[in-house]
Amino acid sequence: MRFPEFTEEWETKKLGEVATNVMYGMNAAATNYDGENQYIRITDIDEQTRLFCPNPLSSPDGELDNKYLLHKGDILFARTGASVGKSYLYNDKDGKIYFAGFLIRLNVRAEDPYFIFSQTLTEKYQRWVLTMSMRSGQPGINAEEYKLLPIVIPSIQEQEKISSFLSLIDSRIQTQNKIIEELKLLKITLRYQLYEQILNHENEYVQLYRLEY
Known part of the structure; x- marks a missing residue:
């Protein structure tokens, strides 16, 4: 090609x-x-x-x-x-x-x-x-x-055109990798917050149960 x-x-x-x-x-x-x-x-x-x-x-x-x-x-x-x-x-x-x-x-x-x-x-x-x-x-x-x-x-002209094309792809890959890493971090943060919320609710339920009984 x-x-x-x-x-x-x-x-x-x-x-x-x-x-x-x-x-x-x-x-x-x-x-x-x-x-x-x-x-x-x-x-x-x-x-x-x-x-x-x-x-x-x-x-x-x-x-x-x-x-x-x-x-x-x-x-x-x-x-x-x-x-x-x-x-x-x-x-x-x-x-x-x-x-x-x-x-x-x-x-x-x-x-x-x-x-x-x-x-x-x-x-x-x-x-x-x-x-x-x-x-x-x-x-x-x-x-x-x-x-x-x-x-x-x-030829140097063809080298430069190929390099420009490949560099553009590299740039796109780096951008996508950055987005992926940011999404991974977001997932970890959301998961932590979600589990913390669930645990807090469970603790509140346990404390309420102990008060009633």
Whole structure:
């Protein structure tokens, strides 16, 4: 399925051909959030949405180096453990973030970053991760191996149109999820109030019964 105005063949390239500034994150422990400098670790990337969802917010402990700051076009990849392959695309709205050592950063500028990132959300990518990570006998993919990830590349105009369409769907999903969470909270509140009312009525009945007898 494609948008009808695009007919050119898609190229297949390796991620390393379109990404630059490949590096590992900072080797620092997390500490209490200082109000400015956020720290992203593997566990701060939501399993389902791949959004930055820290709970709680934290900051890197120790001296800060700006080379570990995230910028537009940065994509993070988990390099080890059960979450190997998990990815995150930096969003300016997430603020000032440093990335931790078990993550690998690649920056995409010549192509549409969201289009490249969206290919890490496919079953094809998950199969690649499974194959690549098991070569060493334990889950893990290093920076050089991530650079070998095959990706498809249409024209930049088609990339941007696809990204815009998928981003719109993501936005709708997030809105619906927020509504669902609010309804769940409302249900809990109403249920609590309802049961409290029933218990209060029962207590009043018991007290009245004791007074009469």
